[in-house]
Each structure stands twice: as C-alpha cells, then as structure tokens.
Amino acid sequence: MAVLTFLPSRRRALALAAALLAAGVLTGCERGAPGAGGSRASFKGVDITGADYARQLNLNDPDGKARTLAEFKGKLVVVFFGYTQCPDVCPTTMGELAEVKRSLGSDGAKVQGIFVTVDPERDTAELLKAYVANFGPDMLGLRGTPEQTQAAAKEFKVFFSxxxxxxxxxxxxxxxxGSYVFDTQGRVRLFVRYGGGGKALAEDLKTLLAETS
Known part of the structure; x- marks a missing residue:
C-alpha cells in the first residue's frame, strides 16, 4: 500500500492506514491496481497500466499558466504529491528523481518531474517555484485552490490530511x-512506493523508454 508520512505514532499510522485501505482510498497495492493488466514488461514499481484513475491533472504552474498532462506527451512524466515544508519524504523523493534523471544521461531530458503541492495555503507560487528549482531547472511545481487540490488528489487517489x-x-x-509514472503516450503505468530506491526507478524508466525506441 502507499506510505503515509508524518504520523505522530506507529499505532496511529497503522490504524489510519487500515481504515483508509478498507475505504479503498490508498493506492498502489498489487491487487489494488484497478484495470491493471495487459502490460508485458516487468517493473520494480506497481504496474497500474489501464487504471481508471490518475487520468488527468489540471493545475497552474507558479507563473499562473494552466498545465495539463497532455502537453508532456513524448516524455515520461513522474508525478508526486507533497508540500514544501515536508521534512524528509518529499525532498528525498524529489532529490532521488533528480539523481535518476542525471543517471539516464541524454535520456534524462525525456523525463518530466511534476511536484503537486497539497498545501497551497502556505506554498505560494514564489515558494513553490524556488522549491522545485532546487531539484533541477526542468522540474515543475503545480498548485491550485484548496478545492482544486482536493479534486486532483481524488483523481489520483492520494490521501492527505x-x-x-x-x-x-x-x-x-x-x-x-508515492509517485505516479506516465508513459510517453500520456498513460498512467506505475505507482512507485516511497523507499524503493533510485536504481529501481531508473530501471523502470528505461523499460518504458525502450517501448518507444
């Protein structure tokens, strides 16, 4: 199942995770990949090819420009929901993605990282822009109103509280x-759990890039 961060106690974490799993909120377990199937490749991450969620993302970048997943067709897209004041999981995930992009050499330019803030009240456009720039000039931050953020999280089955x-x-x-990976055709393919490691992610991205070569 997906990992929940910053819970004040292990007991609360287990109780909350169990409740959310029962409600069908958490994503990424092997059996809980609705519509998965048909993909012949073997991945390190959870194969959710054909899922009926995480199909669209419509939010603004820090410059106020509306952005969608459709504009990144031709690239692999890695989407992560977090917030700039997150002390460990978020910067670790973004830093790992930046390192993976570097490890891919010229193919790194074919990978687009997107950070969606779940804290638009504190994550102003200026703060979000500066934050994602720490992980590379081509990393993209997206934010919306609280209502838009809730809608985006619901579409991706992302929990935040x-x-x-x-x-x-x-x-x-x-x-x-956890991160969602989209192929070059804009189709969601993988859910990558936090803690899987950069090597595993790099291998999965190479596999997806090889599909188009």
Missing amino acids: RVPGKTDTSYTIDHTA
Missing part, C-alpha cells in the same frame, strides 16, 4: 508517499 501544530501555521501534513 492536516495535523495541527502548536500554532495555526506550524501544522504538518500526512499524505500518500
């Missing part, structure tokens, strides 16, 4: 920790 802090602005966010 605010955990109150000592002040109104010191909260953290529990969220699904």
